Amino acid sequence: MNHIVIASHEFPPRIGGAGVVARDLATSLARGGRRVTIITCYASSLVGMFRKHMVFEELDGYRVIRIPVYKGMWFLSYPYMLNNVLPDDCDLLVFNDVAISYLNDKYRDLTVVHYLHGKERYLRYSGFIKSTLLSFDRIFRKNLNNADYIICVSEFIKGWLVNTNVLNNKDKIKVLENRIDTSLFYKAEEIPVRYKLSLEGHVLISASRLVEGKGYERMLRLFNEMVQEGCNDLKWIVVGDGDYRNQFETNISDLGLDDKVLCIGRVDREKLLYLYSQADLFWLLSDFEEAFPLVYKEAIACGLPALGNDLGGVREVISHGVDGFVCSNDADVKALILDRTYCNLTGIRGVTNFDDTKFGKDFIELICSHEK
Template identity: 25%
Template sequence: MNICMFAKGLPVHTKGGMEVHVEELAKGLVKRGCEVTIITTKHSKKIEREKRDNLKIYYVGDKPLKYTRKFYKESAELFERLNNKEKFDIVHSQSTSGFGFVKFSHKKIPFIITLHGTIKNEIKSALNSKSIKGFIVASYLFLKWILGPVDKITLKKADKIIAVSNELAKDIKRQYRVPEEKLVVIPNGINVSKFKPMSVEDLREKLGLAGEKVIVSVGAISKQKGFHLLLKILPDILKEYKNVRLIIVGTGPYLQKLKDMAVKLGIENHVIFTGRVSDEELPKYYNLADIFAFPTLRMEGLPLVVPEAMACEKPVIASRIGGIPTVIENNVDGILIEPGNLKELKERIMEVLRDEELAKKLGKNARKKVVERFSLDRMVEDTIKVYKEVLGCWEYAGNYRKY
């Protein structure tokens, strides 16, 4: 199968969940004998094309990680030129990156879109931050929704729509009135050979964590991710557990405000801000955790950090929002809390700190679930199944597995 994939970005642009998903999926498809060409936004180093990991990658448009008219037009023109030679079997759009193909191309090629979220959910997430900036972002997104319904047009063209969580599939069906038979759920897959339990005594020693209980949180540092909520409850936790450290892994526009907040609360000696951590080192930081906490306020399709931490056999406490309930069954393989509920967040963290057997049970169940149902291999196999169904190879397709 020869696949052309459109994407807003790749890990060379930023290490976000969607960017990692695109590259891991593409590499998995290549390993199974597919040819994959990726058309994405401008490279910051002005590279126009490259070939790596047997992927053919083209960078177009005028801005990295931005959907602009120039990107849509150039991506469609490039597709036309490449298709004359490649004769693609499938066009796969990650989010609305394939809008240029929809608007400017007249080729009749099976078209699939994977949605990682919706504009309406982005608006809700921005308002959840309860900030002036959040209100401005929500207003901009609302105008975008009204004046330029790119997502509606792109979804209408799709032969099949992949949602990355059960919750997102329901939102797509309700918000866009998409027929159920057009939807399929394929969650983001995790490399369970990379994210796994491992000894990290060297890193514990390096960070001075001997005898400490460690709470870890990972992600792009923005107010919507809820890191500030962990800082707010830490003084109360320290009253009962003096030996607790909070490690926040990641970087972003809200990082300095978090550092200032830690100083203001008098907890700066109990918080470690690591900044950006390499892909190779990231599993080690998950494995530092006695608890992985992710009190996000953002309605995401399925944030990768949650199943990554679960794959490392860690007890996860996360918000009941977006696609997180697709991967966590409350009190079985993780703990779900109401978004923004400080009292519940504090109480559940302290409960797991007190109860080592509960922590162990949640971690074991979490790893087992991710290996069985949320692995990278399963994601790739189920995506190929969608391709084959759309191409009419019914004998290979069969029924979709439930998540």
Template identity: 25%
Template sequence: MKVLVASSYFPPHFIGGAEIIAHHQATAMAARGHEVRVFAGDISRQIPGYSIREDLFDGLPVTRIALRTRDFDATGNNLAHPEVERHFERLISRWRPDVIHAHHLVGLSLGILRIARAHGIRVVLTLHDHWGFCANSTRITHTGALCTDSSRCHECVPGFQSGPLHLPQRFRQGYLRWQLQSVDRFISPSRYLADAYTANGFPSDRLHVVANGIDLERFAGISPCGPSSRLHLLFIGYMGPHKGVPTLLQALRQLPPERFHVDFVGDGHARASYEAELARLAPDLSVRFWGRLPNAGIAERLAQAHVLLLPSTCPENQPVTITEAMASGLPVVASRIGGVPELVEHGVTGLLAAPGDAAALAACLHHYLEQPDDLAAHGRAGRERIRPYAFERQIGQLETLLAAPALPPQPSPPLVACHGAPDAEADAALRTEFASSPIQPLWLPASWLGPQPADLLWVSGPERDDPALARQRIDSYRRANRPVVLDERYRSVARNVTGVLIARGPLQSALAQKTLLLMPKRMDGTGPGESP
């Protein structure tokens, strides 16, 4: 089987949990005799133009696309890069993989999914977080609360910049959902994440729960830290609020400083402020901030710790740090959120606290001072609990899913291609008009759609310096017998076209779109404006 792994990042550049898993699974599939290549982004060079570079990493051929930090910016276009898609299409035309195994794709380009499908290549996508329905990927809103309604993404990220246009968030979400309809099978490492995607409209029959797996042998030789006058705590993760670092700092403030030592491993935008804040809150606490460490360095920290900490305020999937700590015989103190309780059983393999509750977190840590025997007991139970997650067992399930035959295309809601940039008033009118509608279309930029027409073209004002392109798109849709809604503010176009519905104002534009999309299909199966 020829497997092409696609990932926004790939080692040795920017190694996070998703990249570690992508690398381990790719090398394991190669070890089983499959041909494996990698198609990945590369921000190490920070050069424009999306140039490619071929190299080998751990025996795997890797095609690396030069990306820049701005390609990942949620306030910009981090989904559709035609240059990346052209490189991808040339690669699959030359190499002809049997299946694409995709991981994170934000920053790279989601268009590779439909391109693969058009070439008759199966697509399997492993989910690592909430990026498929959450603009922030964390389910944490701009107010710091846990989001329970993904239809309100615009409240956190109202829109994004695509070239000269500022587009509403619904275009990003619509494009995401449209592209992800090309996936044959989704793999979720946790039941929690699978259920979260199902609750957000993804097909449950295409979601498969398969743990990431862990190389137990790699951690078998690690012995937890022996008795000490101080309890050694270890945090491994991104230095940002969604990992619960502010909560941890407040919890450490409540503990006797002479009884604890804390190691922080990881980097992030808030690291410097956290170092200063902890020095202010607990000036007598023994602490060290290590920054990013290689795998060998992380293993050393695990061997010097009594307890692993992960006080996340965002729902975690299946944190690599927790599985590695459990395989090392460490108890885990973490938040009761997301997929964490599937790994950490309270009072058995560690202790759980409510996310954001510093007092409860401090109480969990104080428990191990009062009940030191639980350190060894919980560590042993964790090692036993993680045994079914052995990497070889999980890779067998992955291999089966990658080899499974392609599935029929997923049904799609109506597509609305938009030329222009709707303003906030027009976007609000769509929310109002379609709030209780029996259809929920997907809106996306016309330039991201490719050559195939959507179910409806919406030319949204005010008029820009592109009337010729607007007329070209209108003519294309009319030739395909697809309806067109034209904002009257495109005055030079409205004066010279026929066969389109000209809308006056945002409410009329939204109503026109809903009316046209709800028109019943004719006996020949075609809808409004369609040819039999």
């Protein structure tokens, strides 16, 4: 495969799991000697979108081409611009998310891969505009069936896709777990002075987008109950930002927990490593059916036990009783924290010997090991 193109609606600086995977895959492939191009978008004015002004960048050994998109009108940009920027020598096209594949099902001479990062909402659309007029669900089903391979990030997502019965050939579904960059996440032996926190007691930490559904309302209730039951040495670091942050901080103050819960907003990865290294437990009780939530694995790589909600692909990331626990009810969560059960886990160890080309190698091997 001479030239691999990854088409991804989401890509840094726009944050999100699918965008991070696209970046990490492109970086790994490029470092392994592959020629790689990313086709993504940038926020544009309506005039800029109709003028089709492209932006070209060179990043970490690969090329990035950005298509102008005005607000949420990607379905007007991608069908008419992707063809114009797709390199002529592309021989492997990876649709990293569904949006950018809209109306683009004509690449019969290429190997086409669809990368699924979660339960795709386009399969469940209804209503006149989204389902009847724009036909999101019908077109996505057609694109999946036309693809040569479908890569799912977890067995959970593969099982969900199989159960939808939208595929004529289920044998083309493959699973490739997302990787973490262990040059960024590892057990730090020393904490730089500028990253040290003045926290005494037993420290919990969470990191994610602060939005409803991520479990913060439930976690705050449980945290308050544990404090009220006499566990006064508990502290909680909350890393992240989002629409729910203001309400969350108000709730903290209303409960009188300002001295025990520290919201520090979004931080870069370097600081996150050192924050993890000063905590005793990572916990995140998301209500979402996360496909393959890497945040737990990143914490575990830093030497932290992880505690997650028993939904989605969490059990594929946390080895229950080895490097953390997966719980479904409040009583178990509280018992694990109050009894410090996780302090005796033996399966947690820092990760070393990071191979920054392995993700790309595994991806290529997965494609090449099955004939088209």
